[in-house]
Amino acid sequence: MKINNLEQLELSLQSSLSTIQNEFDNYQKKFFVARSPEFFCLELNGEAGELANLEKKQWKGRNIEPEKFADEAADVFIALLNYVNARGISLENAVIDKLYKIENIRQERAENGLTY
Numbered sequence: 001m002k003i004n005n006l007e008q009l010e011l012s013l014q015s016s017l018s019t020i021q022n023e024f025d026n027y028q029k030k031f032f033v034a035r036s037p038e039f040f041c042l043e044l045n046g047e048a049g050e051l052a053n054l055e056k057k058q059w060k061g062r063n064i065e066p067e068k069f070a071d072e073a074a075d076v077f078i079a080l081l082n083y084v085n086a087r088g089i090s091l092e093n094a095v096i097d098k099l100y101k102i103e104n105i106r107q108e109r110a111e112n113g114l115t116y
């Protein structure tokens with residue numbers, strides 16, 4: 001049976017994302033103060049804002065070093081992991097469910113000659 005790209009992505013997520021999320025949770029619980037989901041949601045949005053601000057500065061013509069984008073992207077990822085762990089969300093399940101919802105919409109639109 002031929003496996004499609006989304007199924008391959010799902011297999012990759014299943015073999016790695018929950019491990020990353022759980023190992024990150026173990027690390028955080030061992031070395032950092034526990035915080036509420038609300039705190040991490042604010043932190044996530046703050047970090048996303050810092051990343052957006054760098055993009056805005058570059059868009060306006062400033063030269064931003066590539067490491068700064070990477071640093072802020074890492075902050076967003078870390079804040080997201082902290083948020084889903086504090087909220088009790090399985091990121092693996094949530095991402096896989098969402099990818100299939102998006103794919104269904106994409107296919108419906110493609111059947112009508114529309115892009116997503």
Ligand SMILES: [Mg+2]
Binds near residue numbers: 047072
């Ligand atoms: Mg930051």
